Amino acid sequence: MPLRRRLNSRAFHVYIFSSILLSWFPGFMMSAIVTLDSIEIYNTHEWLPSKPTVYFQCKGENKTYLPDVKNTHISYTFKGEESWQPLTEFPNTKCKRCGLYEEDILKSDIFDEWEFCPSDFTNPDGSYNKFIENGFNVTFLCPDCVPLGSDSNHASSSHNGGKGMHVAVVILISALVSTVFILGLLAAYKYWQKRKREQDQARFLKLFEEGDDIEDELGLGPLGGVI
Numbered sequence: 538m539p540l541r542r543r544l545n546s547r548a549f550h551v552y553i554f555s556s557i558l559l560s561w562f563p564g565f566m567m568s569a570i571v572t573l574d575s576i577e578i579y580n581t582h583e584w585l586p587s588k589p590t591v592y593f594q595c596k597g598e599n600k601t602y603l604p605d606v607k608n609t610h611i612s613y614t615f616k617g618e619e620s621w622q623p624l625t626e627f628p629n630t631k632c633k634r635c636g637l638y639e640e641d642i643l644k645s646d647i648f649d650e651w652e653f654c655p656s657d658f659t660n661p662d663g664s665y666n667k668f669i670e671n672g673f674n675v676t677f678l679c680p681d682c683v684p685l686g687s688d689s690n691h692a693s694s695s696h697n698g699g700k701g702m703h704v705a706v707v708i709l710i711s712a713l714v715s716t717v718f719i720l721g722l723l724a725a726y727k728y729w730q731k732r733k734r735e736q737d738q739a740r741f742l743k744l745f746e747e748g749d750d751i752e753d754e755l756g757l758g759p760l761g762g763v764i
Contacts, residue, residue, distance in 0.1 A: 569627040569655055569681035572617040574664060576675040578609050582639050582646035595625045595635040595653065602640075617678060627655045627682065630703050637673060648672050658682035 573593070581589040588607040592600045601624050605613050615622070625633065636650035649669050657665045663680035667673075 569679050570623045571625050571627065571653075571677055571679045571682075572623045573603070573615050574617070574676040574678045575612055575614040576603065576606060576673060577612040578606060578648070578673045579671050580609060582641065590640040591648075592638055592640060593624050593635065594638060595633040598625060600638075600640075601625075612674075624677070625653070627679070630655055637675065655679065655682040 591606045592602045594600045632652045632654035635653040637648035639646045658679045666676045
């Protein structure tokens, strides 16, 4: 029972230690919601004069249709509270492959696809603007992504450098947590060995005491031996 309590105490300390480390590195784990602030499309892929069906989608996620976007050269703005918001969510600092599309009967046409990253949101208000000539002009909002923004440009080399840094942080934290856990197990094992030795010694002394009591009852004490 003491060993179990000792292990539970060590596990609790490891949990607290991990929480403190994660608070030191906010980019290691996060949950940042992305909403659409505004959008303007400059052309459609329709052959016949009809209203387009525009949607946003990240790889592996559901489509988010933009029901209000029906005409070209009109800037649509949103409050972030629409029923179809948010567009996506960043659970960590990893980029996603996302894009804007126009849905047709046979297939979907692509306005553009790109690597969508939390570090793109470097403006103080948490906005990120993407402009494609003769395509669209769109502004996204992600206030929780601001701390992850880079002070330099958003080239792929910058993203790769950021990924390398975060990988190093993950490895460091994993190593520290593993070390603390192993040290806790060793301390608990040594404590268990010490308690076991103490219990064995107590049982050994108890056997001697019981043997003396039996000798006294049978009259086999030191005097009896001399007679």
